[in-house]
Amino acid sequence: MDEQTRYEAVSSRDARFDGEFFFAVTTTGIYCRPSCPAVTPKRKNVRFYPTAAAAQGNGFRACRRCRPDAVPGSAEWNVRADVVGRAMRMIGDGVVDREGVPGLADRLGYSPRQVQRQLNAELGAGPVALARAQRAHTARILLQTTDLPVTEIVFASGFASVRQFNDTMRQIYARTPSALRAESGTGTGPGGGARERSRAGIPLRLAHRGPYAAREVFDLLAADTVARIEEVSGVPGHRTYRRTLTLPCGAGVVAVDEASAGPWLEARIHLTDLRDLTTAVQRLRRLFDLDADPRAVAETLGADPLLAPLVAARPGLRSPGAADPDECAVQTLVGPVVAAGLVERYGKLLDVPCGGLTRLFPEPGVLADRAEDPGLRRLAAALADGTVRLDAGADRDAAEEALLRLPGVGPRTAALIRMRALGDPDVDPDAVPGSEAWRPWRSYAVRHREAGAAGVSPGRRRAATRPPPAGRRTAPPAPSSPSRA
Structure with a gap:
C-alpha cells in the first residue's frame, strides 16, 4: 500500500486494515488505528507507521477512543517465514521479556545487531521497542481488569522497575497508571467490582x-x-x-x-x-x-x-x-x-x-x-x-x-x-x-x-x-473491561 491508499483507508474508517498499519496526527500528537471514529485529519498532518511501537518511538501517544494497541496483529507475520516474521511471532510470545535480545537473536540464528537492523528497517522499531509496546498493553489490561497492586503489575507485565513502568505508561497513554485504573473503576477496595473480576480470572x-x-x-x-x-x-x-x-x-x-x-x-x-x-x-x-x-x-x-x-x-x-x-x-x-x-x-x-x-x-x-x-x-x-x-x-x-x-x-x-x-x-x-x-x-x-x-x-x-483419495478435489468504542487483546 502506498500512503495515498492508506489515507483513503483512514478516511473511510476501514477496519480491515486495523493492525496492518497505524496513523499519527502531528497536530495532536496521537496515533490511531485506521478505523478510528474521530474526525479524519488533513492529509498533510498525517504520518503512517507499520507498528504501534514505531508510532510510540516517534513521540506519539495512543488514542483514548480507538485504543490502537488492542487491534489484531498483522496477518503478515503468520504468512512470512523470514527473519522478521519469525522475530515478530517470538516477540509476541514473550521471548524478549524472558531472554532479552541476545536470546531472540540466538533463536533466529542471527547476531543481535542483524536482528536490530532488520526490524528497524522494516518496522521502524527494534525488538526492545516492540516488546516495550507489548508490555504497556499487558499492563493496561491488568490495571483495568484486576485489583492487583501496581507494584505487582509492574513486574507481571515485564517491566524492570516502577520508574520505567510509570514513564512508559505516561508516554504511551498520556495518563498515570492510577488514572488508567480509575477510568475502569478498578481498585475500589474490598468487595468492589474489581475484586469480583479478579476471582473470575x-x-x-x-x-x-x-x-x-x-x-x-x-x-x-x-x-x-x-x-x-x-x-x-x-x-x-x-x-x-x-x-x-x-x-x-x-x-x-x-x-x-x-x-x-x-x-x-x-x-x-x-x-x-x-x-x-x-x-x-x-x-x-x-x-x-x-x-x-x-x-x-x-x-x-x-x-x-x-x-x-x-x-x-x-x-x-x-x-x-x-x-x-x-x-x-x-x-x-x-x-x-x-x-x-x-x-x-x-x-x-x-x-x-x-x-x-x-x-x-x-x-x-x-x-x-x-x-x-x-x-x-x-x-x-x-x-x-x-x-x-x-x-x-x-x-x-x-x-x-x-x-x-x-x-x-x-x-x-x-x-x-x-x-x-x-x-x-x-x-x-x-x-x-x-x-x-x-x-x-x-x-x-x-x-x-x-x-x-x-x-x-x-x-x-x-x-x-483417513486421507481422501489421492488427486480428488472435493467441491461442495470498546469498554474498559474486559480489555481487548
Whole structure:
C-alpha cells in the first residue's frame, strides 16, 4: 500500500486494515488505528507507521477512543517465514521479556545487531521497542481488569522497575497508571467490582478482523478435545472452550466463548504467575487464528470455481493453530484418545482443579523417558532436545525436514503438524492437484474442503488416518473491561 491508499483507508474508517498499519496526527500528537471514529485529519498532518511501537518511538501517544494497541496483529507475520516474521511471532510470545535480545537473536540464528537492523528497517522499531509496546498493553489490561497492586503489575507485565513502568505508561497513554485504573473503576477496595473480576480470572476481548466463523472453529476443537486438559461445554452457538496451559512461569486455565457481541471472542484467563499473561494471550490468538485476514483469503480462494461456493457459504473460516505446539505434535501422531491416556498417566496435576480440567499435558522429556510407543518416544525426545523445534519463531521448513527424519513420521503427519503446531497458513497435506493456485492460503482451502464435505471439520487424528483419495478435489468504542487483546 502506498500512503495515498492508506489515507483513503483512514478516511473511510476501514477496519480491515486495523493492525496492518497505524496513523499519527502531528497536530495532536496521537496515533490511531485506521478505523478510528474521530474526525479524519488533513492529509498533510498525517504520518503512517507499520507498528504501534514505531508510532510510540516517534513521540506519539495512543488514542483514548480507538485504543490502537488492542487491534489484531498483522496477518503478515503468520504468512512470512523470514527473519522478521519469525522475530515478530517470538516477540509476541514473550521471548524478549524472558531472554532479552541476545536470546531472540540466538533463536533466529542471527547476531543481535542483524536482528536490530532488520526490524528497524522494516518496522521502524527494534525488538526492545516492540516488546516495550507489548508490555504497556499487558499492563493496561491488568490495571483495568484486576485489583492487583501496581507494584505487582509492574513486574507481571515485564517491566524492570516502577520508574520505567510509570514513564512508559505516561508516554504511551498520556495518563498515570492510577488514572488508567480509575477510568475502569478498578481498585475500589474490598468487595468492589474489581475484586469480583479478579476471582473470575482476567477478562479479555480477543479482537479479530472481519467475519469470524466461530461455529466451525469450535466444531474442530470439540472433535479434538483431550480429556483432563480440554473440554467444550454448551450448545452450538453458545459453547465455551476451556483448557489448561503449560506456560514459562507456571500453569494457566483459559476459557473462550463462542458467542460474541462484536469483533472479538470473550475470554477469561486464570494464571498461577501473571508474568505469563502476554504469552497466554498470544497462544490463544494462534489457537483461534485471530490475526488472519479473511478478506485476503477469500479473494484468493474465491477465484477457484470449486472453492468459491464454499468460501461464500462460510465467510471468515479460520485455520486454527495450537496453544501448545509440542502437545499438538504428539496428538497429531497418536490421536486424542491415546493422548488422553498419556495425560492420565504422565500429566502433572493442577494445584487447583477447575471442573473437568485436572492436569497439564506431559512435557516431552517425560514422554521420551516413559512412553511405551517407540515412535512417540522418538518424537518426544526430538522435541525435548531441540532436534525438532516448534516454537513460535521456528523455521517451518527446517522443522518439517527434522520431523520427516524421524521414523514413523510420514509426509502427511509432518504437514499436519506444520499446519497446526506452526500455524502455517499455506499447507496442503493431501497434495491436491492444482492447489498451487491457492497459495499462500492452502491451509484455509483444506478447512473449506473439510467443512464442505462433512459439515464439520474432522479432527487431527481422523484427518491423519483417513486421507481422501489421492488427486480428488472435493467441491461442495470498546469498554474498559474486559480489555481487548
